[in-house]
Amino acid sequence: MNRPLALVIDDEPDIRELLALTLGRMNIEAALAGDVAEAQAQLSEHNFDLCLTDMRLPDGDGLDLVKWIQTNSPGVPVAVITAHGNVETAVQALKLGAFDFISKPLDLANLRNVIESALKLGEPAPADDNRLLGNSTPMRELRELIERVARSQAPVHICGESGTGKELVARLIHDSGPRADGPFVPVNCGAIPADLMESEFFGHRKGAFTGAVADKAGLVQSANGGTLFLDEIADLPLSMQVKLLRVIQEQTVRPVGAAAEEQVNIRILSATHRNLADMVANSDFREDLFYRINVIELRVPPLRERGDDVLLLAENVMRRLGSSTEMLDAGARKLLCSYRFPGNVRELENMLERAVTLCVNGSISSSDLHVRETPRADDALPAANSATSNLGGHIEDVERQAIVEALEKTRYNKTAAAKRLGLSFRQLRYRIKKLGIE
Numbered sequence: 369m370n371r372p373l374a375l376v377i378d379d380e381p382d383i384r385e386l387l388a389l390t391l392g393r394m395n396i397e398a399a400l401a402g403d404v405a406e407a408q409a410q411l412s413e414h415n416f417d418l419c420l421t422d423m424r425l426p427d428g429d430g431l432d433l434v435k436w437i438q439t440n441s442p443g444v445p446v447a448v449i450t451a452h453g454n455v456e457t458a459v460q461a462l463k464l465g466a467f468d469f470i471s472k473p474l475d476l477a478n479l480r481n482v483i484e485s486a487l488k489l490g491e492p493a494p495a496d497d498n499r500l501l502g503n504s505t506p507m508r509e510l511r512e513l514i515e516r517v518a519r520s521q522a523p524v525h526i527c528g529e530s531g532t533g534k535e536l537v538a539r540l541i542h543d544s545g546p547r548a549d550g551p552f553v554p555v556n557c558g559a560i561p562a563d564l565m566e567s568e569f570f571g572h573r574k575g576a577f578t579g580a581v582a583d584k585a586g587l588v589q590s591a592n593g594g595t596l597f598l599d600e601i602a603d604l605p606l607s608m609q610v611k612l613l614r615v616i617q618e619q620t621v622r623p624v625g626a627a628a629e630e631q632v633n634i635r636i637l638s639a640t641h642r643n644l645a646d647m648v649a650n651s652d653f654r655e656d657l658f659y660r661i662n663v664i665e666l667r668v669p670p671l672r673e674r675g676d677d678v679l680l681l682a683e684n685v686m687r688r689l690g691s692s693t694e695m696l697d698a699g700a701r702k703l704l705c706s707y708r709f710p711g712n713v714r715e716l717e718n719m720l721e722r723a724v725t726l727c728v729n730g731s732i733s734s735s736d737l738h739v740r741e742t743p744r745a746d747d748a749l750p751a752a753n754s755a756t757s758n759l760g761g762h763i764e765d766v767e768r769q770a771i772v773e774a775l776e777k778t779r780y781n782k783t784a785a786a787k788r789l790g791l792s793f794r795q796l797r798y799r800i801k802k803l804g805i806e
């Protein structure tokens with residue numbers, strides 16, 4: 369088998385040497401470049417398995433090179449070498465598609481880990497592309513982002529309404545990245561009773577408390593070498609938030625009743641349907657933890673923003689149920705395309721399951737779908753002429769709709785929504801309360 373080939377870009381000969389030496393010890397061949405132009409020339413000529421680049425180069429910067437690679441050599445994993453403590457640049461590089469970063473001064477053990485992860489990225493991923501269905505622009509963009517963030521080790525926070533597929537996205541990130549062979553451990557933070565939380569997360573030693581009859585590993589330890597997915601992270605009590613922050617920062621855990629800490633190697637993904645930024649503003653969520661888990665944020669769009677994807681998803685659900693979309697008559701299809709789906713894909717699945725089970729003559733009409741709510745807001749605006757009889761009610765409806773829309777467009781960030789509406793934050797808060805908007 370050929371030796372893997374890496375490209376090292378740094379204008380300092382000493383660092384190039386050191387990197388080449390480290391790679392050589394790992395049986396990886398290294399090509400060297402001193403600036404962006406040379407790097408681009410080499411990338412155009414050879415197929416590299418990995419690329420390590422410094423940030424400051426004589427004829428440009430590493431971020432531009434990361435961007436260039438995403439377009440011109442998209443399969444090549446690239447890691448950037450950043451000045452010590454320059455978190456901002458590192459995060460920018462990750463967002464542009466770098467899979468990881470290494471801080472100066474170079475720590476050789478860390479460097480080796482990064483290189484090993486990069487090489488694993490080249491191995492064929494077991495992920496099945498069809499799992500996150502949808503051809504709409506937001507879904508295509510989401511899939512592209514998943515591919516990019518999967519390569520990195522950075523924490524990703526997945527936000528989006530209930531039932532949009534956040535857990536599915538987390539699984540895809542895990543399956544498409546270098547930890548795919550490691551465990552994926554999903555945890556519903558809202559489902560663990562507060563008094564058991566510490567021992568569930570971190571494990572315990574025999575005799576640590578009544579009922580601890582044997583040593584038990586925690587969820588964090590069972591995710592070692594893989595991914596810990598913290599679903600509904602907003603439900604973590606503040607006391608656990610502090611402890612989790614420590615795990616993320618130090619990559620160590622201490623089981624309840626244990627004297628020593630244990631080292632772990634985990635990637636953290638998290639999700640919630642709530643607005644964490646608002647929770648931070650209200651002191652319900654720790655700001656330091658928020659910044660730690662939210663290095664990269666992925667938004668899973670609600671089903672109503674995915675256009676015709678609803679029919680594609682419906683087809684998939686029907687097939688899974690052993691039926692076909694041909695059962696849906698024209699009225700039912702039309703309703704699926706216009707309905708708001710507050711419960712998103714999960715609601716679609718439940719709705720079709722019920723309709724297939726209960727339908728009598730092999731055909732499903734719109735009334736068999738038992739839609740709970742009015743169609744999408746844009747179709748549901750009350751007609752102006754009907755308003756004359758109840759002007760106050762009409763104005764409230766229009767106001768409510770404008771506020772809900774602004775909130776949705778700003779991902780429920782009240783400050784941004786208020787700005788959009790030309791209201792002060794207080795005015796918006798008052799109106800939300802008055803109109804009973806949840």
Ligand SMILES: Nc1ncnc2c1ncn2[C@@H]1O[C@H](COP(=O)(O)OP(=O)(O)OP(=O)(O)O)[C@@H](O)[C@H]1O
Nearest residue numbers: 499500501529530531532533534535536641713714
């Ligand atoms: N694009 C998609 N393609 C295929 N299935 C999807 C897609 N989006 C969501 N689903 C399905 O919808 C259901 C709900 O998804 P999931 O549980 O991941 O949602 P969630 O956002 O994590 O929900 P909650 O916030 O309630 O935990 C699952 O059965 C999932 O497989």
